[in-house]
Amino acid sequence: MFKKLFHNPIECKSKHYVEGKIHPEIRVGVCRISLTNGEQIDLYDTTGLYGDANHTIDIERGLPPARSRWQEGEFRTQLSLARRGVITPEMEYAAIREGVEAEFVRAKIAKGEAILPCNRNHPEAEPMVIGRDFLVKINSNIGNSALGSSIEEEVEKALWSIKWGADTVMDLSTGANIHQTREAILRNTPVPIGTVPLYQALEKVDGVVENLSWEVYRETLIEQCRQGVDYFTIHAGLLREFVPMALKRVTGIVSRGGSIMAKWMEHHAAQNFLYTNFNEICEICADYDVALSLGDGLRPGSIADANDQAQYGELKILGELTLKAWEYDVQVIIEGPGHVPMHLIEDNMVKQREWCHGAPFYTLGPLVSDIGAGYDHITSAIGGAMIGWMGTAMLCYVTTKEHLALPNKDDVREGVVTFKLAAHAADIAKGNRSALARDLAMSRARYDFRWADQFNLSLDPERARRMHYEMVGNSDADYCGMCGPHFCAMRITKSIK
């Protein structure tokens, strides 16, 4: 049933493989588009073997390992190896995807300015790199809730996200069968998987926040490390002293993990156990090479709360924790807001970069207004494109149903494509060569009325093709349905001289 999710959506698209130079055993899949004018364009591809028509998919068995052989003999994290000057197969793999030198990837990881999330127990994932000097990535969130959803549905949502271009997927399940759902997702996804371990820990104490403990959390962390989760959101920077600041806000605490930890601290009159046990968290994560995504439990949930004392207080602590994690050779990214008006976005990026020592930024939006209910994929794509341009490494998608409901399949598609567009716009503004080449190919196809090429070069070929055919019904037309044949500016321009 899953195979058809990946039926080839793009005419003339095929999976092409590039071999490594340093590590010849590497075969990096790219999406090759053969244009009707004879040119070829290779695109970054997240679909793994699902995008390969020659591969037979077996969801019961899971994906074959994408990198198991390489790990033999490696007992350190990518960060430790990078610091020692080692270019791992994973680094070369990611470098080929990005079109950069492997040494460049190594150097960025060594400085902490990029991460390569790859739990040694998730060999199904294809190596990729997250950092401001690379293509801007996007994450999609899936996961069941108390209101239901089956394991199969969640795997399908993960693969559906990846089909439309999600670079990583976070499983935020809070309902039944959390372990089994995650297992099915990990064994069948070619991208890094993130989680918020606190959610499962809370389920283990039947949802009673007061009954949470470091022991339950630690056990959950190890369970998830063993399964192969590639990065953990950990709300270790939300200190007890920040809670009163947050309670004075217009919208208080809007991070689920943040609100849980705040409630636990107030009840026990104790400091955040994720902060006090951060060293051990790092030790555990180092064993499996799980990256830390330091959560912003105090991200603003409204324009009025943006860039306030609570948010920035926590961000400074995240910077301290970054240095500590690096001592353990653990890779780190920093989570960011939230609701932020346009004129305050840059300050977030500047402070994050400074206070967190160059660790990559991973933001939710930001949403540039509070009134976008029903259209918050757009409210957040505006802020996401801007902060991506300014240097954010990964954008967490927001769907049209944000603040209202869980997204369905159509909403996930719309959300992923919207954020691919925002990330791509950021890549364009940053001057990324492959991004510019794609736009140029698109515009040349447009000026030549090569419709099939335009569809194949767009982010959602099916949608573009449908809209064109509904109006014009002809892919050879030298005009579009918007202006019609007599008022086509490009057609008139071509008739000059």
Add this chain to the structure above:
Amino acid sequence: MFKKLFHNPIECKSKHYVEGKIHPEIRVGVCRISLTNGEQIDLYDTTGLYGDANHTIDIERGLPPARSRWQEGEFRTQLSLARRGVITPEMEYAAIREGVEAEFVRAKIAKGEAILPCNRNHPEAEPMVIGRDFLVKINSNIGNSALGSSIEEEVEKALWSIKWGADTVMDLSTGANIHQTREAILRNTPVPIGTVPLYQALEKVDGVVENLSWEVYRETLIEQCRQGVDYFTIHAGLLREFVPMALKRVTGIVSRGGSIMAKWMEHHAAQNFLYTNFNEICEICADYDVALSLGDGLRPGSIADANDQAQYGELKILGELTLKAWEYDVQVIIEGPGHVPMHLIEDNMVKQREWCHGAPFYTLGPLVSDIGAGYDHITSAIGGAMIGWMGTAMLCYVTTKEHLALPNKDDVREGVVTFKLAAHAADIAKGNRSALARDLAMSRARYDFRWADQFNLSLDPERARRMHYEMVGNSDADYCGMCGPHFCAMRITKSIK
């Protein structure tokens, strides 16, 4: 049949009227939302009498004049009056809508930094002001094409746009019955109407560009002035010497009017007749107080062409024409791009402001990438929000079908709401008090789980309401369908202490 378009979409919403102080005969309609906590919020309202439940609509007869009495004895333009220190009823009307002093509106119009488009023959339109120091406005485009559409359909599209918040509407009809369609639109719309007179002029010569002439154009201009069109897009800045520059581009000329004038100039080996007859155009427009929207015939149609010699060459000429129009007391706005990557947007705004002497900027997008086919309302909302924040006064909406087909009703709604959101985000970033108040009210309603208030404060209450109810089915729920009852961060926050 039109009445039902304006059935009240917002619970507890009512039309409220504010009287003028300087001109007591003025009654300015605002949309008043009564929140469930007893507060009231007044919102800028574009719906005119259609939004008033007490008004009986008669499309055959048209709207009653909104400002006919005030004009008696006035034979000059708003600009000439502003320069003489006169605060007209129209200025006070617009000032009340904006929540500013009438004198402030007068001063901005006098300096050319704002326009108040109000053809004396379109008294149905409610006065409004366009300028960087006011709320960012949005325009929606409608109009039939050779592929068809009836007069009734076009009126319906205009009213539908206005229902969702369009501040002005451009009728870009190029098909049959252009005059009659425009007449029906003018007599039934409470917002300023813009056109591109060149389209009708071209229809008068059976679509043969070479047969266009100043005489046919002039006759069309006067016809449309008499009917009541409030602003004209005129491509007078596209000089003959710029055409070779444009032909070297990746996407040539993508403005319909621009391509028509370029073709005419090349055929006749003559200068643009809109440029050579610009003085007479100004004389005609001054007689009716029609504002000029100086068209950017050379706007870039691709990232590769952004901010090039052709585009900027034309922009400088638009600045010269601005000064000339001002000599005739004619109000001016300047049209802007187009496809522009994020990092080049600011330069457009800076140069426009400098070269065009502070005249308001009116942009299409800009679109921050070329590959967004099917999602170009979003590609352009990103650029639109940014350039709006930087000072653009009005954004022309772009629909999801841009580059592909004509929008249907759903596309128009999505496009208008998307651009209201972009404009609002710009207002927020500029610190507009009424915009900030709306976001604050929304966020307080969100934190209090006042769902009905959240819907009423959003830009598309119907859509937000539907999404919430599909998942939760209960407007009293103290959680949303996204996180469910157990993982609601705001609910957990409220339980602290």
